Amino acid sequence: MPLPKLSPRTREATIWALYAMGLIPGLWGFYQGATGQIPGDPVRIFEHxxxxxxxxxxxxxxAVTPLRELAGVNLIAYRRALGLLAFYYVLAHFTVYLTLDRGLMFSTILADIVKRPYITLGMAGLVMLIPLAFTSNRWSIRRLGSDWNRLHKLVYPILIVAVLHYALSLKVVTGEPAFYLLVTALLLGYRLVRPRLLEARRRLRQASR
Structure with missing residues (x-):
């Protein structure tokens, strides 16, 4: 069922509302940690x-593309905000690790990157995400042209290293990491079958005319 069409002003307002709501979990977690409401190891819990x-x-x-193509739910206007929110949380995650977890002790940080595969994967994801975040604007789209699409396909390996970073950091694959591994497999698997699926739908439409 298609969503009701919004005016440009209303759509812009809902995008900003998404940013505001998306940042609430991080701000709430920070407040809980600052006021001593996180039991156990608050730094690690907040970082996680x-x-x-x-x-x-x-x-x-x-998920925006398969939702639009399979369910007719068009959320393309919100994809940039979702990507930038992911970047903000990755940056906050890394900042907490760098400062509160490792206390800016760069020797131990470098040792972590070399010796711990999940830290290596996390750093790789952050490095790949930076150019995507800095080119998530209309000026970059116009400037880069077709190269913009090629650059932003980095989101696929970013998701892979992100979910592996998460699963390996927990040492044991329980229900929650298994769920995200499954979601990742479905989202990336759809990209593999998407050309054939779209071609089959195109032929079906032509045959029904």
Missing amino acids: MLGLWALRFLCLGL
């Missing part, structure tokens, strides 16, 4: 929460 929200927004951003 930020990374999990980054993964969620990555998945939501990649």
Whole structure:
């Protein structure tokens, strides 16, 4: 069922509302940590929460295309906001790791990157995400042309390293990481069958005319 068409002003307002709502979990987690409301190891819990929200927004951003093509739900106007929210959470996740977790001790940080595969994967995801975030604007789309689409296909390996970073950081694959591994497989698997699916739909439409 298609969503009702919004005026440009209303659509812009809903995009900003998405940014505001998307940042609430991080701000709430920070407030809980600052006021001593997170039991156990608050730094690790807060760090984990930020990374999990980054993964969620990555998945939501990649779900926009199959939702539009399979269910007729057009959320393309919100894809950039979802991608940028993922970047903000990745950056916050890395900042907490860098400062509160490792206390800016760069020798231990470098050792982590070299010795711990999930840290290596996380750093690779951050590095790949930076150019996507900085080119998520109309000026870059016009400037880069077709290269913009090629650059933003980096989101596929980013999602792979992100979900592996998450799963490996937990040491044991329980229900939650298994769920995100499944979601990642479905989102990326759809991209593999998408050309054939769209071609089959095109032929079906032509045959029905």
